[in-house]
Amino acid sequence: MSVEQIYCEVKVKIITTRFGEIEIDEKKIITFPLGIPGFGELKRYVLIDYKDPIQWLHAVDDPDVAFIVINPFVIFPSYSVDIRDDEEMFLGIKGPTDVVVLAILCVANNSMTANLRAPLVINSANYNAAQILIGDERYDFNTPLPALPLKS
Amino acid sequence: MLVLTRKTGQIITIGDDIRIKVVDVGNGIVKLGIEAPREMPIFREELYEKLKELNKESAKMDLDKLKHFLGEQ
Numbered sequence: 001m002s003v004e005q006i007y008c009e010v011k012v013k014i015i016t017t018r019f020g021e022i023e024i025d026e027k028k029i030i031t032f033p034l035g036i037p038g039f040g041e042l043k044r045y046v047l048i049d050y051k052d053p054i055q056w057l058h059a060v061d062d063p064d065v066a067f068i069v070i071n072p073f074v075i076f077p078s079y080s081v082d083i084r085d086d087e088e089m090f091l092g093i094k095g096p097t098d099v100v101v102l103a104i105l106c107v108a109n110n111s112m113t114a115n116l117r118a119p120l121v122i123n124s125a126n127y128n129a130a131q132i133l134i135g136d137e138r139y140d141f142n143t144p145l146p147a148l149p150l151k152s
Numbered sequence: 153m154l155v156l157t158r159k160t161g162q163i164i165t166i167g168d169d170i171r172i173k174v175v176d177v178g179n180g181i182v183k184l185g186i187e188a189p190r191e192m193p194i195f196r197e198e199l200y201e202k203l204k205e206l207n208k209e210s211a212k213m214d215l216d217k218l219k220h221f222l223g224e225q
Contacts, residue, residue, distance in 0.1 A: 018215050034193055038204035039211065051222070065211050068218060090190040106210040107221050115210070118203050131207075133199060141206050150222065 015063045018056070019048065029060060030127045033090075037118075037131060039065060045129075051150050057102070057120070072103035072116060075145060080136075081119055087132055091123045098125045105145065113142040 010026035030045045044060035053074045059065035072079050081101050083093065093099055100122040103114040116139035122129040156164060163173045169189050176183040186194055195203075 033191065036207055037193075037195075037200060038207035050218075054218075066213070067207075067210050068213050086190050104207070104210050105213075106206065107213060107217050108209070110221065112221055115206060118206075131203070133195060133203065141202060148222070 012060070014046065014058070014060050016058055016066065017063045018066060019058075022048070024060075028127070030057075030122055030129050032129050032131070034130060036067075036120075053148065054105075054150070055102075057104075068105040068107075069102040069120065070105060070114065070148075072101060072114060072119065075114065075148065076116065076143070079116060079139070081121070081132075081134055082136065083121055083132065087121070087130065091121065091128045091130060092126050093121075093123050094125070098123050100124050104131075106142065112145040114145050115141050116143045117141045 011023045012026045012029070013021055013023050015021055024046045028046055030047065032043050032045060034040070035042055039059070039062075042059045042062055042065060045057050046060055047069075048056040048058055048066075050056055050068075053070045055069050057067045057069045083099065087093075102120040102122065103116055104118075104120065106113050106115065117137075118131050118133045118141065120129060120131050158164060158174045160174050160177055163171050165171050170192070171187040173185040173187075174182065175185045188194060
């Protein structure tokens with residue numbers, strides 16, 4: 001195998017209702033082996049940068065399905081996520097540096113909330129991910145969001 | 153629905169991979185221990201239903217709604 005082949009990027013086109021047709025690096029596709037609750041059949045997603053710290057987690061195989069996500073630690077510095085051993089093994093997580101945590105945002109009635117009870121956990125080493133339900137009841141499914149420190 | 157009677161410490165097996173043990177019973181509360189394959193998600197049903205509904209609501213977000221919200225800050 002030549003060097004060119006090893007480093008060749010495979011681009012995949014995905015159709016989105018919000019952003020039109022976009023091209024993504026195949027290696028950046030995040031796999032949710034179990035899907036996301038409510039969307040069990042959709043396993044492949046991609047992160048699209050929006051206004052930092054906001055990103056969209058977009059389904060590769062459904063142009064309509066996308067979630068607004070943020071790094072919750074930016075907004076809630078005291079937030080912590082306990083990932084169970086079986087969840088770590090399922091995602092192949094070997095250490096804390098593998099872990100990326102994102103919270104899904106929801107906008108209703110002009111207020112924005114973050115789902116801190118069920119964060120998305122991504123293994124950045126193998127791009128496997130899952131939405132986990134954490135046991136800590138201090139964190140709510142609809143945690144009101146303070147003003148975002150947006151960088152455009 | 154299959155209804156089985158079990159005592160504390162007794163187990164129900166489902167297929168080859170799933171075992172549910174009655175760990176404790178009392179005051180209208182049953183504590184269950186569950187052994188299942190890692191790829192088998194296990195949730196308290198009411199939380200799972202809530203999560204599904206919230207995810208469906210969250211996935212409806214359109215760009216205009218987000219821009220509207222961000223513009224109002």
